[in-house]
Amino acid sequence: MHKRLKIKFLGSEIDSPIVLPAGVMDMSFSSLQDAIINGAGIVTSKSLTVQPRAGHEGPVVAEFEGGMLNAMGLCNPGIDDGLKEIEQFKTNFAAPVIVSIFATNVHDFMQLAKKVDHSSAEFLELNLSCPNVFDEFGIPLAASPQQVFEIIKAVKEMTSKPVIAKLSPNVHAIIPIAESAQKAGADALCLINTVGPGMLIDIRMRKPILKNKFGGMSGPCIKPIALKLIYEVHSKIGLPIIGTGGVQSGEDVIEMWMAGASLVGVGTAVHYNGMNIFTKIKQEIIQFLEDQNYHLLMDVPRLPSQVREK
Numbered sequence: 001m002h003k004r005l006k007i008k009f010l011g012s013e014i015d016s017p018i019v020l021p022a023g024v025m026d027m028s029f030s031s032l033q034d035a036i037i038n039g040a041g042i043v044t045s046k047s048l049t050v051q052p053r054a055g056h057e058g059p060v061v062a063e064f065e066g067g068m069l070n071a072m073g074l075c076n077p078g079i080d081d082g083l084k085e086i087e088q089f090k091t092n093f094a095a096p097v098i099v100s101i102f103a104t105n106v107h108d109f110m111q112l113a114k115k116v117d118h119s120s121a122e123f124l125e126l127n128l129s130c131p132n133v134f135d136e137f138g139i140p141l142a143a144s145p146q147q148v149f150e151i152i153k154a155v156k157e158m159t160s161k162p163v164i165a166k167l168s169p170n171v172h173a174i175i176p177i178a179e180s181a182q183k184a185g186a187d188a189l190c191l192i193n194t195v196g197p198g199m200l201i202d203i204r205m206r207k208p209i210l211k212n213k214f215g216g217m218s219g220p221c222i223k224p225i226a227l228k229l230i231y232e233v234h235s236k237i238g239l240p241i242i243g244t245g246g247v248q249s250g251e252d253v254i255e256m257w258m259a260g261a262s263l264v265g266v267g268t269a270v271h272y273n274g275m276n277i278f279t280k281i282k283q284e285i286i287q288f289l290e291d292q293n294y295h296l297l298m299d300v301p302r303l304p305s306q307v308r309e310k
């Protein structure tokens, strides 16, 4: 633990700004534990659904120079078994947990939220933006300000836990969506979910690499998109933000912080480097603070906001 990296987030004091985001590892007790031991301040579960889901057939991951595509298809053990893993984690660790949930309608979101409310997790995240289940469920909910409003409003009635809305970058204008989330009572936002989806082709086999053909794009190539959206939303909407998208170094964390993120998710870099990337990132943040004469991460100034528009 390093006091200089402590962050206040939604009334909790968090030991490190680094978040294990949803869906990066399996959500077993041991992978959540590994993330904390290696320096994450908060861990997020896989997105849990009402029933268990096997997910898409493999290959579900395709790598390229700029990052990777994934089309897991929301594989998860279902809310009941998922929450059992969380309880096991919480008997051994004090670190805060975000439970991510995914559904396609208000009723299922309410049912999931009620179960999370009875768990030991600190925060509830709504995955409104999975890009990979279009055939099954259609356009992600995060594309519609109205649906975002209805779901968050209904979920807030089912839980006293702070609600984080994970939004999609794949929209023409994110501000109306973030405003809807705020009006409905969201306590924080997570920006951004994967970009696209995109496609990669195996030219010798003459077919897409992913069995699902398309997958959400993550990794260093999406960092500029994440920074732009975080900056825009932070300037215009007063909610705390978990910034995610292509972070792989301490300097990337500082960039996210300057754009307006309070906590920073590291996902794809864990896929490439393993959980000990968190230790490296923490050391690099400390190095930046030393070099630039800041005592705390929280002392690092944000960029000046864009002018608030009416």
Ligand code: DHB
Pocket (backbone or CB within 6 Å): 023, 070, 071, 072, 073, 074, 075, 127, 129, 130, 131, 132, 193, 194, 216
């Ligand atoms: C999946 C879900 C996501 O929210 C995402 O960004 C990428 C992949 C999935 O389970 O397929």
